[in-house]
Amino acid sequence: MKPLSIYIHIPFCSQKCLYCDFLSAPAEEAVIKKYMEALLAELDRESPYYRDYQVRTVFIGGGTPSCVEEEAVGRVLSRLKKRFAFDQSAETEITIEINPGTVSKEKLRNYRNAGINRLSIGLQSADKAELKVLGRIHSWDDFLQTYEEARRTGFRNINIDLMSALPGQTRASYAATLSKVMALKPEHISAYSLIVEEGTPFYDRYGPGTEGEALLPSEEEEREMYQLTETLLRQEGYERYEISNYSKAGFACRHNMVYWQRGDYAGFGLGAASMAADTRWSNVKDLGCYLSGMEGRLEPIKEAVQVLSLTEKMEEFMFLGLRLMQGVSREQFRKAFHQDIDAVYGDVLTRLEQQKLIINKNSIALTPYGIDISNYVMRQFLI
Amino acid sequence: MPGTDQKNIRNFCIVAHIDHGKSTLADRIIEKTGLLTSREMQAQVLDNMDLERERGITIKAQTVRIIYQSQAGEEYVFNLIDTPGHVDFNYEVSRSLAACDGAILVVDAAQGIEAQTLANVYLALDHDLDVFPVINKIDLPSADPDRVKEEIEDVIGLEAHDAPLISAKNGIGIEAVMEAVVAKIPPPKGDRSNPLQALIFDSLYDSYKGVIIFCRIMEGCVKKGTIIKMMATGARSEVVEVGYFGPGQFIPCEELSAGMVGYITASIKNVKDTAVGDTVTDDENPCTEPLPGYKKVQSMVYCGVYPADGAKYPDLRDALEKLKLNDASLHYEPETSVALGFGFRCGFLGLLHLEIVQERLEREYNLDLVTTAPSVVYLVHKNNGEVLDLTNPTNLPDPTLIDYMEEPIVSAEIMVTSEFIGPIMELCQERRGRYLGMEYIEGTRAVLRYELPLNEIIYDFFDALKSRSKGYASFDYDLKGYEQSEMVKLDILINREEVDALSFIVHRDSAYERGRRMCEKLKDEIPRHLFEIPIQAAVGGKIIARETVKAMRKDVLAKCYGGDITRKKKLLEKQKEGKKRMRQVGNVEIPQKAFMSVLKLDNE
Numbered sequence: 006m007k008p009l010s011i012y013i014h015i016p017f018c019s020q021k022c023l024y025c026d027f028l029s030a031p032a033e034e035a036v037i038k039k040y041m042e043a044l045l046a047e048l049d050r051e052s053p054y055y056r057d058y059q060v061r062t063v064f065i066g067g068g069t070p071s072c073v074e075e076e077a078v079g080r081v082l083s084r085l086k087k088r089f090a091f092d093q094s095a096e097t098e099i100t101i102e103i104n105p106g107t108v109s110k111e112k113l114r115n116y117r118n119a120g121i122n123r124l125s126i127g128l129q130s131a132d133k134a135e136l137k138v139l140g141r142i143h144s145w146d147d148f149l150q151t152y153e154e155a156r157r158t159g160f161r162n163i164n165i166d167l168m169s170a171l172p173g174q175t176r177a178s179y180a181a182t183l184s185k186v187m188a189l190k191p192e193h194i195s196a197y198s199l200i201v202e203e204g205t206p207f208y209d210r211y212g213p214g215t216e217g218e219a220l221l222p223s224e225e226e227e228r229e230m231y232q233l234t235e236t237l238l239r240q241e242g243y244e245r246y247e248i249s250n251y252s253k254a255g256f257a258c259r260h261n262m263v264y265w266q267r268g269d270y271a272g273f274g275l276g277a278a279s280m281a282a283d284t285r286w287s288n289v290k291d292l293g294c295y296l297s298g299m300e301g302r303l304e305p306i307k308e309a310v311q312v313l314s315l316t317e318k319m320e321e322f323m324f325l326g327l328r329l330m331q332g333v334s335r336e337q338f339r340k341a342f343h344q345d346i347d348a349v350y351g352d353v354l355t356r357l358e359q360q361k362l363i364i365n366k367n368s369i370a371l372t373p374y375g376i377d378i379s380n381y382v383m384r385q386f387l388i
Numbered sequence: 389m390p391g392t393d394q395k396n397i398r399n400f401c402i403v404a405h406i407d408h409g410k411s412t413l414a415d416r417i418i419e420k421t422g423l424l425t426s427r428e429m430q431a432q433v434l435d436n437m438d439l440e441r442e443r444g445i446t447i448k449a450q451t452v453r454i455i456y457q458s459q460a461g462e463e464y465v466f467n468l469i470d471t472p473g474h475v476d477f478n479y480e481v482s483r484s485l486a487a488c489d490g491a492i493l494v495v496d497a498a499q500g501i502e503a504q505t506l507a508n509v510y511l512a513l514d515h516d517l518d519v520f521p522v523i524n525k526i527d528l529p530s531a532d533p534d535r536v537k538e539e540i541e542d543v544i545g546l547e548a549h550d551a552p553l554i555s556a557k558n559g560i561g562i563e564a565v566m567e568a569v570v571a572k573i574p575p576p577k578g579d580r581s582n583p584l585q586a587l588i589f590d591s592l593y594d595s596y597k598g599v600i601i602f603c604r605i606m607e608g609c610v611k612k613g614t615i616i617k618m619m620a621t622g623a624r625s626e627v628v629e630v631g632y633f634g635p636g637q638f639i640p641c642e643e644l645s646a647g648m649v650g651y652i653t654a655s656i657k658n659v660k661d662t663a664v665g666d667t668v669t670d671d672e673n674p675c676t677e678p679l680p681g682y683k684k685v686q687s688m689v690y691c692g693v694y695p696a697d698g699a700k701y702p703d704l705r706d707a708l709e710k711l712k713l714n715d716a717s718l719h720y721e722p723e724t725s726v727a728l729g730f731g732f733r734c735g736f737l738g739l740l741h742l743e744i745v746q747e748r749l750e751r752e753y754n755l756d757l758v759t760t761a762p763s764v765v766y767l768v769h770k771n772n773g774e775v776l777d778l779t780n781p782t783n784l785p786d787p788t789l790i791d792y793m794e795e796p797i798v799s800a801e802i803m804v805t806s807e808f809i810g811p812i813m814e815l816c817q818e819r820r821g822r823y824l825g826m827e828y829i830e831g832t833r834a835v836l837r838y839e840l841p842l843n844e845i846i847y848d849f850f851d852a853l854k855s856r857s858k859g860y861a862s863f864d865y866d867l868k869g870y871e872q873s874e875m876v877k878l879d880i881l882i883n884r885e886e887v888d889a890l891s892f893i894v895h896r897d898s899a900y901e902r903g904r905r906m907c908e909k910l911k912d913e914i915p916r917h918l919f920e921i922p923i924q925a926a927v928g929g930k931i932i933a934r935e936t937v938k939a940m941r942k943d944v945l946a947k948c949y950g951g952d953i954t955r956k957k958k959l960l961e962k963q964k965e966g967k968k969r970m971r972q973v974g975n976v977e978i979p980q981k982a983f984m985s986v987l988k989l990d991n992e
Contacts, residue, residue: 198944224941224942225941227942228941228942231942231944248944264953276952278952278953278954280953285953285954287952287954309954311954320957321953321957324956324957324960325953360918362918376944377941377942377943377944378918378940378941378942378943378944379943379944380943380944380959380960380963381918381940381943383960384960384963384964387960387961387964
């Protein structure tokens with residue numbers, strides 16, 4: 006049986022954050038209800054294709070999955086368990102993303118009862134002004150309450166999402182956020198650098214050529230914040246295992262590892278991405294299409310189907326694998342593609358090594374400098 | 389056309405300042421004669437090319453023959469020759485005017501006389517044309533026809549009291565214009581029985597008929613079978629067809645005789661055999677002398693034209709060949725650049741001509757181009773007495789071999805309202821202008837006369853003029869000649885390597901300023917690399933300005949979207965694609981855009 010990871014997308018939130026370009030929006034109860042039904046239908050319809058697979062991780066993301074009634078989430082999980090084979094040799098990692106202030110004690114308990122064993126909490130910042138700038142609807146206290154409640158409910162694997170390079174953020178305010186969060190000793194911390202994406206209110210406020218642009222930290226400050234994350238977290242026993250992800254030993258997110266290591270995963274729900282049998286595809290991104298597709302079973306809900314060529318597989322192997330600090334191994338490359346990595350990327354590897362961007366040994370991994378400009382490094386592996 | 393009495397022919401053109409309504413009036417006249425219904429008429433029939441319509445200017449001379457029934461009941465043949473409306477095409481304008489016997493002067497009822505109005509009227513008067521004015525746009529709220537009439541009488545000295553008051557746009561007063569054409573423009577002279585003498589005022593390449601010569605028959609006649617000879621180029625050919633110009637089409641006829649305007653086809657393969665201004669005569673019975681005024685058209689502005697994708701070089705060559713069939717004033721020869729690879733050095737009549745050719749190459753031939761900074765033609769006098777026409781800065785000999793250099797100078801007339809005289813004089817000063825004088829046209833407007841180096845006006849002079857006068861200044865110029873001048877070659881070094889395609893010739897006094905601005909601009913255009921990149925401007929090996937592109941310090945795509953790898957990959961691919969459009973110079977990648985952006989070094 007082949008290992009499989011499952012992603013469930015919940016495209017709803019109580020209020021769209023100003024920087025957010027994810028597929029998510031507030032919606033009416035009735036729409037949410039219909040959507041959760043559609044998810045069940047999708048699981049029914051798709052599961053036969055995964056008969057040779059065993060589920061190892063599940064990730065319920067969004068949006069804000071916690072703004073949906075937990076019973077509906079529970080139904081999705083039990084339908085999953087009914088339709089898919091689960092790997093019994095180890096505990097399945099089942100994560101749900103939650104936002105502070107959207108979960109009650111009871112909701113958390115119901116999550117646990119439904120089998121969820123990992124929480125990912127979107128805090129982003131501990132600074133009041135920064136939260137406001139981001140358009141977040143919670144406070145640090147809301148977060149603290151949620152976090153402590155989660156611990157009390159028995160969650161032993163918690164991730165906290167943080168953001169750096171926010172408008173008006175300083176090294177000091179960022180360091181303060183990190184300290185406050187570390188004091189709580191979560192098992193996992195994701196620390197992303199803000200990207201001002203086109204089509205978001207942030208782009209109009211802080212995008213290129215706007216007055217607000219000056220409020221964004223300079224590139225140098227941004228880099229310092231990134232390095233600060235590494236330094237401070239390491240002192241507290243967190244290991245950086247991926248460009249933006251840190252964990253206590255043994256708590257790396259197994260679900261995310263699958264993405265970087267090109268494991269198979271099935272995405273369900275609006276716009277969810279999948280990869281299996283060397284093919285990538287996505288579900289449609291239009292809610293109406295998705296819903297009618299699930300109801301009437303007439304319209305295909307898959308799009309952007311791409312059967313990966315050998316070249317594309319190799320490119321992905323490199324630029325995804327390099328996100329992990331352990332890098333990619335020469336051995337794995339040979340195993341996957343039946344040829345030596347130097348036959349394909351010899352020149353690139355030599356050059357990047359000379360530029361001190363990678364370590365080029367049995368494993369190939371980014372140097373700290375390589376991490377700083379990882380996009381540049383990864384680009385070199387596109388053929 | 390047999391049957392049309394020579395005394396009932398009127399050959400005329402319309403002259404005006406840009407935007408005063410020349411083409412609109414032409415349209416109305418054509419429409420009035422009923423040849424085309426309004427519905428059939430695309431706006432502005434005479435401007436054929438899409439480009440002409442978009443830019444609101446006439447690039448090539450266009451001609452149409454119209455039948456007009458006068459109020460007195462007589463039938464007239466009008467040949468309306470629409471002339472190009474830009475200083476770049478002055479020579480073509482002058483040849484078109486030479487084909488006419490009279491001109492309608494269109495003046496905007498609100499704006500009055502402008503620089504081009506004057507230039508064009510004087511040009512028309514130089515050709516002994518009978519000119520009568522019409523006042524256009526009389527329905528504008530700001531129209532002041534009485535003031536404009538007075539201006540025309542005072543400034544140009546044309547009788548204007550009975551000038552038709554019209555609105556070409558709304559079809560008001562067109563009939564009066566037609567009657568004035570009959571009354572005020574003389575019928576053509578010339579004798580059908582004399583030897584053939586015809587003026588070429590334009591030509592066009594047609595893939596079926598070969599070159600179509602647009603001409604005015606001054607003396608004699610021409611018909612199918614006549615062996616014609618171009619007197620300047622010496623080309624000979626047998627006439628296949630003659631005819632006249634219907635709106636948007638060629639209408640064959642038996643013969644063209646003295647006084648008529650029409651076309652000749654004679655299986656001629658290339659427009660360079662039918663130069664504008666040349667005289668067509670009968671090879672067996674030639675006229676004694678060619679018509680006066682022929683001159684070989686000289687390119688005034690040169691620039692390097694390169695395909696963005698090096699592999700498209702043959703396509704660019706083919707496209708230039710095809711354009712050249714129709715545009716005798718376009719010159720090109722192959723050249724190579726270290727930075728840009730294989731391309732062509734092209735010569736143009738002026739900056740507008742350059743822009744038009746470039747746009748046509750891109751649009752009609754679907755080419756992506758990189759052009760280098762336009763340069764005028766300098767005369768380089770070497771120590772050994774040799775004189776070099778320098779069209780490419782890269783070819784400038786070593787300074788030790790140069791005795792002195794000369795640059796082209798134009799005499800310019802700038803018309804401006806008095807409040808902007810100061811700023812405009814300042815601008816001319818900055819551009820090394822030599823003040824010749826100023827005349828007030830009326831209380832509030834003046835004509836400034838300057839001599840300016842051509843190289844100071846080919847970049848952005850026109851834009852600067854408009855912005856400093858809030859759009860009120862108008863401008864016209866004529867090439868005056870060459871003058872000795874202190875010119876130097878400004879080189880740009882990127883990461884200490886000279887980039888040939890960015891070199892240009894500049895006056896010693898402006899070198900520092902230009903160099904500094906070039907460096908600043910390039911700093912914004914060149915993406916950051918892993919290492920620091922110095923951008924330097926140098927004159928004769930001496931660095932006069934420097935900027936630095938800092939090394940790339942951070943470029944991380946932090947997040948990933950629920951396993952949506954495609955999105956990340958697209959971003960990387962986009963960046964990689966951008967890299968393809970870069971030119972490698974040494975170990976620096978320069979975007980194609982950078983080569984073009986330095987053409988626009990705005991002052992403010």
